[in-house]
Amino acid sequence: MEYRAIDTPRLNWTGDALVIGFFEDAVDLTGDLRQMDERLNGTISELLQETEFKGKEGTSACTRTGVRDGIRKIMLVGMGKPDSLNLDSWRRTAATGATLAKKERCKTLGMSLPVWNDDPEATTQAIVEGIELALYQDNRFKSEPEDKPSKLEQIDLLGLAGQQEAISRGQIICSGVFLARQLVAAPANEVTPITLAQTAQDLAQAYGMDVEILEREDCEKLGMGAFLGVAKASDLPPKFIHLTYKPKGTPRRKLAIVGKGLTFDSGGYNLKVSGSGIEMMKIDMGGAGATLGAAKAIGQLKPDVEVHFISAATENMISGHGMHPGDILKASNGKTIEVNNTDAEGRLTLADALVFADKLGVDAIVDLATLTGACVVALGNDIGGMWSTDDILAQELSKAAEISGEKFWLMPMEEKYFEGMKSVVADMKNTGPRPGGSITAALFLQQFVKDTPWVHLDIAGPVWTDKENGYNGVGATGFPVRTLVNWVMGETD
Numbered sequence: 001m002e003y004r005a006i007d008t009p010r011l012n013w014t015g016d017a018l019v020i021g022f023f024e025d026a027v028d029l030t031g032d033l034r035q036m037d038e039r040l041n042g043t044i045s046e047l048l049q050e051t052e053f054k055g056k057e058g059t060s061a062c063t064r065t066g067v068r069d070g071i072r073k074i075m076l077v078g079m080g081k082p083d084s085l086n087l088d089s090w091r092r093t094a095a096t097g098a099t100l101a102k103k104e105r106c107k108t109l110g111m112s113l114p115v116w117n118d119d120p121e122a123t124t125q126a127i128v129e130g131i132e133l134a135l136y137q138d139n140r141f142k143s144e145p146e147d148k149p150s151k152l153e154q155i156d157l158l159g160l161a162g163q164q165e166a167i168s169r170g171q172i173i174c175s176g177v178f179l180a181r182q183l184v185a186a187p188a189n190e191v192t193p194i195t196l197a198q199t200a201q202d203l204a205q206a207y208g209m210d211v212e213i214l215e216r217e218d219c220e221k222l223g224m225g226a227f228l229g230v231a232k233a234s235d236l237p238p239k240f241i242h243l244t245y246k247p248k249g250t251p252r253r254k255l256a257i258v259g260k261g262l263t264f265d266s267g268g269y270n271l272k273v274s275g276s277g278i279e280m281m282k283i284d285m286g287g288a289g290a291t292l293g294a295a296k297a298i299g300q301l302k303p304d305v306e307v308h309f310i311s312a313a314t315e316n317m318i319s320g321h322g323m324h325p326g327d328i329l330k331a332s333n334g335k336t337i338e339v340n341n342t343d344a345e346g347r348l349t350l351a352d353a354l355v356f357a358d359k360l361g362v363d364a365i366v367d368l369a370t371l372t373g374a375c376v377v378a379l380g381n382d383i384g385g386m387w388s389t390d391d392i393l394a395q396e397l398s399k400a401a402e403i404s405g406e407k408f409w410l411m412p413m414e415e416k417y418f419e420g421m422k423s424v425v426a427d428m429k430n431t432g433p434r435p436g437g438s439i440t441a442a443l444f445l446q447q448f449v450k451d452t453p454w455v456h457l458d459i460a461g462p463v464w465t466d467k468e469n470g471y472n473g474v475g476a477t478g479f480p481v482r483t484l485v486n487w488v489m490g491e492t493d
């Protein structure tokens, strides 16, 4: 897609379709729009009347103008009430316009939306993100694509001249989101610990990053008994991925992003029963997928921040050499864990990944994981859970999430609940009682981070959507790549 940020008045713009954004209940044709309507013999006012378009969020109306060499179609899109708008309204409106333009088989599109908060840069980036995310198509596993590919070739962002950099930032971030979507959508016979490690190596090659893949023996030497316990039943080798982006000069900060990388989660001997969604457990590397997606964007954006991208990748399978329920594992910080449920495997892999990250001497660690069904029960499919031991870091992540339009809710680190994780024989069990299951999971992870400020994100709900969900479409969403990138870039105000 070619984007142009230009100041051509919309009256003079020519092309297949012009998208015009309206605030709710402020749909009147004044100024240049009145002029445009007059020129088009009242086509726009007729469209307004016929469709009773009121500018409600998510609504649109479209008509042919009858003009061939001017504006061929007019598309009105609603943005909602001015007092309920946020930056994501621009993403959503642009997505509505682009989706309509795709359906109408347009090649060239003009986009005329107001500027958000006097901030043309943020406006431009949000519009580009909305368009890119909405037009994404993944036909890798279809012999015949179901939906016709978009014909859109060029999109002009009117009134946003000079914002070329914001355009490319939006495109780069979306390239990271797309990588995450592709990794999550691909099934477990395509995305394995081996291919995940290969993806990290490809990223390192493409963007000049350092990469180290620790094999089983390397992990044994580091004492990663928790990670390797999970990996035992798989016929595939575990891969501990450590990808590093280093800026040219002295880094302003050093950060680590740790993603749960279960390329399949059968539950192990605590096998997932039918109805538990076992067939969806390819998404259990959503944390690793978003981590690598963020790496792809960071590798191109090149901030003055050092970032370590980490994932302990394996599968949770069953076999004669798998771990038994009740086995005791020793993590790389020396703590022992009684595995009272082999299906609580993510936290076991993360335990060693967090210890590894902590030893790097970074300023902050963020882990992200499709960790618990309990978090989905608590917050539903659109909102991720956030836990932290550090208020400032939690603030940073919350702000980055807000700008990205990805939703998180701060959850409590209720230390008392750790009592439910006490083991008679080992330092702790890996699961507690059912109530507060996403909280005890976070408290478990906390055992593996010493003093480094740390945030845990449970993304079990939002990584996948079964039904069409705005610019996230359907299927893998790429959540929360944009939040991670904003956070690393320091876009928190």
Ligand code: BES
Pocket (backbone or CB within 6 Å): 265, 267, 277, 284, 341, 343, 344, 345, 346, 370, 371, 372, 373, 374, 376, 431, 432, 437, 460, 461
């Ligand atoms: N990968 C699952 C969590 C999950 C559930 C992700 C639904 C996406 C959608 C995790 O490994 C798991 O199995 N968690 C168990 C924990 C339980 C055994 C304490 C769960 O949530 O049931």
Ligand code: MN
Pocket (backbone or CB within 6 Å): 265, 267, 316, 342, 343, 344, 345, 346
């Ligand atoms: Mn599990």
Ligand code: ZN
Pocket (backbone or CB within 6 Å): 262, 265, 284, 343, 345, 346, 370, 371
């Ligand atoms: Zn899992």
